[in-house]
């Protein structure tokens with residue numbers, strides 16, 4: 001029996017974000033379809049640039 005738990009992927013470091021991670025998620029400012037950008041705790045603290053997987057928009 002396997003649990004099909006879909007973990008979000010950080011848009012900065014492309015690692016899976018654990019449920020207890022203090023991540024942030026927000027809409028891509030460049031996409032109209034409401035694609036979500038995820039940023040894990042370490043990337044949020046380090047203020048790394050993210051890249052949208054849909055439009056390749058990069059932002060702080």
Ligand SMILES: [Zn+2]
Nearest residue numbers: 010013040043
């Ligand atoms: Zn990250």
Ligand SMILES: [Zn+2]
Nearest residue numbers: 028031052055
């Ligand atoms: Zn986008």
